[in-house]
Amino acid sequence: MNEIATSMKDYLLQHPQLHYVFFGGKGGVGKTVMAGATAIWAANQGKRVMLASTNPVHSLSGLLGQDVFGKHTPVTGVPNLWAYEIDTKDTIERSKQEIREKIQWFLKFADISTKAEDFVESATMNPAFEESAMFENMIDLMFKDEYDLYVFDTAPTANARRLLGMSKVYSLWVGKMLKSREEARSLRELLSFTKKKEEDPLMDYLVSFRERMGHARELLTDEQKTAFFFVTLAEALPIAVITRFIGWFHDFGIPVGGVIVNMMIDRAQVKEDSPEFVRNRVEMQARYMEDVWEKFDGLVRSIVPLYETEVRGVEMLKRTANSLFV
């Protein structure tokens, strides 16, 4: 059906327990803008809202016209709303330090006389490390549970998918690791002729890691608490990207909140004597909207117009929110 069955507003009202909202989609389609607009709308409904970014490349300060880096910052002009760009460098340094300590402990434990630094380098010098540090940041924030609603700028799509896809493997792997750690430990205890239990930071880490991942999975797959929204344009590539995402998310049981179509040119403003360029784009969008209705049947929540300027500042975000939540 070529119409919106359940709007963005309906969806949020029908999910009063909603706690974690994410926006995914191709680069530049308006994820940050939709996160900002949604956060403002929810704050106006009286919820205490945290608009957070875990990306190394932040854009919330720019969007809001206010420095929100490194700490929970009340957003000027919007009661109930806080924004926060996580200091990713700081997290990465801390994660490195944690890993360094674990490796040092392990080398000592195993009586290996190699410098820990070589291992630390190889464990942390890759993009996956940065990505997973960001993911840890996000779930830390989620677990703290200090707000009624968390709106995350940019879904860690690949990460969430990987996490959930891997979580069975993780579980098996960690289970095996734990078992062999237990065995190694009891052997050591036996050999040292003492009954005293040794500390085992590596095992503690594995246990807590498994717990954290399990809890994250629980929250991220809870249909009442979590929703991933996908932003697209009426164009081929952004549609293809979110089609793939939605497929993955269905497979992993992560709740898909719906699809937002952004930057639609207002047809009513286009006349026969409008520039050919504009008429062509309107035609193109109309064609791709056919695809959208067909592919995302029942999932389209809102169609947001292309504005005459970029979306920056609280006033412009309020205007966008009014259109996102008609």
Ligand SMILES: Nc1ncnc2c1ncn2[C@@H]1O[C@H](COP(=O)(O)OP(=O)(O)OP(=O)(O)O)[C@@H](O)[C@H]1O
């Ligand atoms: N409906 C709209 N009308 C006009 N400009 C828009 C609209 N939506 C978004 N924009 C502008 O488009 C640009 C991209 O938006 P935004 O930064 O939200 O995209 P993004 O998906 O978060 O990008 P990235 O992938 O880089 O994080 C911004 O300059 C924003 O102000």
Ligand SMILES: [Mg+2]
């Ligand atoms: Mg963005």
